[in-house]
Amino acid sequence: xxxxxxxxxxxxxxxxxxxxxxxxxxxxxxxxxxxxxxxxxxxxxxxxxxxxxxxxxxxxxxxxxxxxxxxxxxxxxxxxxxxxxxxxxxxxxxxxxxxxxxxxxxxxxxxxxxxxxxxxxxxxxxxxxxxxxxxxxxxxxxxxxxxxxxxxxxxxxxxxxxxxxxxxxxxxxxxxxxxxxxxxxxxxxxxxxxxxxxxxxxxxxxxxxxxxxxxxxxxxxxxxxxxxxxxxxxxxxxxxxxxxxxxxxxxxxxxx
Ligand SMILES: Nc1ncnc2c1ncn2[C@@H]1O[C@H](COP(=O)(O)OP(=O)(O)O)[C@@H](O)[C@H]1O
Ligand SMILES: CC(C)(COP(=O)(O)O)[C@@H](O)C(=O)NCCC(=O)O
Ligand SMILES: [K+]
Numbered sequence: 001x002x003x004x005x006x007x008x009x010x011x012x013x014x015x016x017x018x019x020x021x022x023x024x025x026x027x028x029x030x031x032x033x034x035x036x037x038x039x040x041x042x043x044x045x046x047x048x049x050x051x052x053x054x055x056x057x058x059x060x061x062x063x064x065x066x067x068x069x070x071x072x073x074x075x076x077x078x079x080x081x082x083x084x085x086x087x088x089x090x091x092x093x094x095x096x097x098x099x100x101x102x103x104x105x106x107x108x109x110x111x112x113x114x115x116x117x118x119x120x121x122x123x124x125x126x127x128x129x130x131x132x133x134x135x136x137x138x139x140x141x142x143x144x145x146x147x148x149x150x151x152x153x154x155x156x157x158x159x160x161x162x163x164x165x166x167x168x169x170x171x172x173x174x175x176x177x178x179x180x181x182x183x184x185x186x187x188x189x190x191x192x193x194x195x196x197x198x199x200x201x202x203x204x205x206x207x208x209x210x211x212x213x214x215x216x217x218x219x220x221x222x223x224x225x226x227x228x229x230x231x232x233x234x235x236x237x238x239x240x241x242x243x244x245x246x247x248x249x250x251x252x253x254x255x256x
Contacts, residue, residue, distance in 0.1 A: 001059055002016070002017040002249055003079075003083070004016075004063055004065075004245045005062065005063070006064075006066075007064065008068070009068060010031070012031075012071070013027065015245045016059075026048075030044060037071065037074055041078045056083045056084050060085070062085050062086075063248050063256075064089045064248075065090045066089070067111050088255060091110070092106045094113075095113060100113065100116045100147065101146050101147065112131070112139045113247070113251070114243075114245075116139050116147060116247070118250065119218065119243065120141065121250055125216075125218055126141060126215045127220060128206060128209055128220070129222060130206075130223075131222050131243075132155060132222070133155055134158055135153070135154065136152070136201075136202075137151065138205050138209065142213070155225060156194065156198060156229075157175065157225065160175065163194075173190045174191070176195070177191070177231060178191045181196045199231055218237045220236065220239070221238070222239070222242075224241075
C-alpha cells in the first residue's frame with residue numbers, strides 16, 4: 001500500500017492507496033499546528049492504524065507533499081521510526097521526469113504541482129485547477145503541460161476568519177450559501193458577501209484566464225472546501241477532492 005501525506009496550512013491529510021485494486025481506501029486529517037505534532041502522531045496514527053486493521057508492514061511506500069517546511073523533519077523522522085519506511089519528500093528536484101513543467105520549481109507549492117500532474121494524467125490538455133484550501137489557488141497549464149502561472153487569494157475560511165478577527169462586532173460564521181445575496185442579519189450578511197462574492201471571484205478568474213490565453217481549458221475543483229460553493233457546479237468539468245493525493249502518488253512513483 002502507498003501512503004500519501006499532504007501537508008497543507010490547515011490540515012495534514014494521510015491517505016492510503018491500495019495498489020492492487022487502485023483505490024484510495026483510508027483518509028484521516030490532523031491539524032497542521034497542534035499543540036504537539038509529535039504527540040498527535042504518536043497517538044492518533046497508531047490508533048487509526050489499529051482501528052482499520054493496518055500495520056506499518058502494510059505500507060510499502062510513502063510520499064509527502066508539504067507547503068509547511070518546518071513540519072517536514074518531524075514527519076520524515078516519524079515515517080522512518082514508526083512506519084519503518086523512508087518517505088519520499090517532493091521538492092523542486094521532483095519535476096524533471098514529469099509531463100508537466102514549471103519555470104519556477106523552487107517557488108511553486110508542491111501541492112500545486114501535484115494538482116496539475118493529476119489534472120494532466122486525467123485530461124492531457126490545457127487545464128485550470130482551482131484548489132479551495134487555506135488559500136484559494138488557480139493553477140494554469142497549457143496544452144503542452146507547461147505551467148503558465150498561479151493566482152492566489154485567501155481561502156473561504158481564511159477570509160471569514162480574518163474578517164472576524166479584524167473587527168469588533170463580526171462573528172465567525174458557518175460556510176453556508178444563503179438563499180439571498182442581501183443579508184438580513186449580520187451572520188447572513190457575511191455569508192452572502194463571502195459566498196456570493198467568492199462565487200463571482202472564481203467565475204471572473206476563470207473567464208480572465210480564458211480570455212488572456214485564448215485557450216480552451218478543463219476546469220477542475222479540489223481542496224477541503226471545494227463543495228461549499230454549490231452554485232459553481234456548472235463551472236467545473238470535474239470536482240475531485242483526491243486530486244492532490246493522486247498527483248502526489250504519481251509524482252512519488254515517477255521518482256522512486
Ligand atoms: N470534509 C470537510 N468538511 C469541512 N471542512 C473541511 C473538510 N475537509 C477540510 N475542511 C476544512 O477546509 C479547509 C481547507 O482544507 P484543506 O483543503 O485541507 O486545506 P490545506 O490544504 O490548506 O490544509 C480547512 O479549514 C479544513 O479544516
Ligand atoms: C499557495 C499555497 C499557500 C496553498 O497552500 P494550501 O492552501 O493548500 O495550504 C501553497 O501552495 C504555497 O505555499 N505555495 C508557494 C507559493 C507559490 O505556489 O507560488
Ligand atoms: K492543499
